[in-house]
Amino acid sequence: MKRTEIVVLADAAALAAEGARRVAELLREGVAARGSAAVALAGGSTPRDLYRVLAAAERVPWERTEVFWGDERCVPPEFPASNYRMAHETLLREVPIPPAQVHRIRVEEGAEAAADAYDALLRGRLGDPPRLDVALLGVGTDGHVASLFPGHPGLQDASRLAVAVPGTHHEPARVTLTLRALNAARVAIMVVSGTAKAPTLRQVIARAGSPLPAARVAPRELLVWLLDVDAARGPHVGR
Numbered sequence: 001m002k003r004t005e006i007v008v009l010a011d012a013a014a015l016a017a018e019g020a021r022r023v024a025e026l027l028r029e030g031v032a033a034r035g036s037a038a039v040a041l042a043g044g045s046t047p048r049d050l051y052r053v054l055a056a057a058e059r060v061p062w063e064r065t066e067v068f069w070g071d072e073r074c075v076p077p078e079f080p081a082s083n084y085r086m087a088h089e090t091l092l093r094e095v096p097i098p099p100a101q102v103h104r105i106r107v108e109e110g111a112e113a114a115a116d117a118y119d120a121l122l123r124g125r126l127g128d129p130p131r132l133d134v135a136l137l138g139v140g141t142d143g144h145v146a147s148l149f150p151g152h153p154g155l156q157d158a159s160r161l162a163v164a165v166p167g168t169h170h171e172p173a174r175v176t177l178t179l180r181a182l183n184a185a186r187v188a189i190m191v192v193s194g195t196a197k198a199p200t201l202r203q204v205i206a207r208a209g210s211p212l213p214a215a216r217v218a219p220r221e222l223l224v225w226l227l228d229v230d231a232a233r234g235p236h237v238g239r
C-alpha cells in the first residue's frame with residue numbers, strides 16, 4: 001500500500017457525497033486504463049446514502065462496470081438483511097448497468113458452496129489477485145470488515161478469495177471476500193459514521209499493528225478513511 005488518507009466530513013450527507021464522488025472517479029479511471037472497471041460494494045447501513053447519491057451521479061460508466069460484493073448473508077435476495085437487496089434498491093435498479101455485470105453472491109446453496117462459486121467467479125472475471133478498482137467497506141464496532149470478524153480463520157487464508165463464515169443462533173451464515181481479495185483492490189474506501197465507531201477507530205487507525213480485521217486492509221495504492229465528525233470524535237485520527 002502506498003498511501004493512507006483520512007478525510008473527516010461534517011455529516012452523513014457530506015460523507016455520502018464524498019464517497020460517491022470517489023467511487024465514480026475510480027470507475028472512470030478504471031475504464032480509461034483498461035476499458036472496464038470493477039467495484040466491490042459494502043453492506044451495512046452506512047453506505048445506503050452513498051448509493052443513493054451514486055445512483056443520481058452523472059458520468060458514471062455503468063455500461064462498463066462490473067459490480068461485486070464484499071460480503072453477503074445467507075438469506076434470500078429479497079430479504080431485508082440481504083446486501084444485494086440493499087444495493088439493488090438504492091443503486092443498481094436506478095442505473096443503466098447490464099444485469100450480466102451484477103455479480104451477487106448466490107447464497108441459496110449454502111455458505112460453503114456460495115464461497116467456492118464466488119471464489120471461482122472472481123478469478124474468472126478479475127484474475128488472481130482480482131483487480132478491483134475499488135472496494136467499498138464498512139467497519140463494525142468489533143473491528144470487523146466485510147464479514148471478516150476478529151479471530152475468523154479466513155483472516156489467515158492467503159490463497160482463497162472468498163470464504164464462508166458460520167452462522168450463530170442469532171445470525172445467518174455469511175460469505176466474505178478475504179484480505180487477499182480486498183487487498184488486491186487498487187483503492188479501498190472505508191466508510192464510517194457515528195460515535196459508536198469512535199473507540200474502534202481509535203484502535204484500528206491510531207494504533208500501529210492492531211490485529212483487528214479492519215486494521216489489516218491494505219490495498220495496492222490507497223486506503224481512504226471517510227469518517228463523519230461523530231466517528232472521528234475521540235480518536236486521534238484528525239487530519
Ligand code: 6PG
Pocket residue numbers: 042043044045046047071083137138139140141144145146147
Ligand atoms: C454488513 C457488512 C459489515 C458492515 C459493518 C458496518 O453488515 O453487511 O458485512 O461489514 O459494513 O458491520 O455496518 P454499518 O454500516 O451498518 O455500521
